[in-house]
Amino acid sequence: MSLSGIAMAERPLSPHLSIWKWGPAMLVSILHRVTGDGMALVALPVLLWWLGALASGSAAYETFTGIATSWYGYVVLVGISWAFFNHLCSGIRHFVLDIGAGYAVTVNNRWSVVTTVGGVVLTAAFWAVLVLA
């Protein structure tokens, strides 16, 4: 074992997932990371494909919309939109926490739930307007 290895092992570590009792704040934190990294890995490639198809011409765009409007295309698009609205809500929560507000346990739990539910509600509203309007 290296010198730094010994030193690091004796320094206090941040607690890991397995020792925490599940709660709203934990859920919203995990979802923030999953949706953020998920969008980086899935939504950005889809954005690039959409822009590339638009730049290439109508034939390439037809190929894109053909796959995007298949059942699995909709699964991915609904997933991306949920990830976006969830990450948007929990991102705003981060801004509020950044100014030092909302750390009391009851307040924190309440807004964690509002954030998580808000992401789902906004996703439903987005698709309702897109499909019905």
Place this chain on the structure above:
Amino acid sequence: METQTPFDRKGTPIGRVRGLGSAHRGPHHWLLQRFTGAGNLLLALYLVFSVLLLPDLSYDSAFRWLSQPAGALPMALLIVSVFWHARLGLQVMIEDYVHGPGRRFAVILVLNLATFAGAAFALLCVARIVATAVGLDMTQGIMQAMQAGRPGGAL
């Protein structure tokens, strides 16, 4: 009274703490994550409302919207802001889950290349959409001028 520990062999206690402690580059990363996050909030909501306000999502509608400044400029800004934000976020994930300095360096190297390549490709697409629309307008102008009996009059 000092006790002998394995790491007394290297430097003074404060030197060791400094060597193992913060690199003092965290706040910059943290702030940039917030700045780009605020940019994403505004620009992505603009994109969402634009998509909802388009008559449909056909090629013609999407192309026309992206080819004019109110579509192209926010999209270009969103591309820069969102790819930057994604790079910072993926870096945090990599630092948490990819172990070993060599492997971590390699993955972050790939991340940087992929981020710049993706953002550059997206910006080039927007530039090409705008350029194509300008070309179409010019062609249309020349055609109209020729029909009016003034070849090249539009130019």
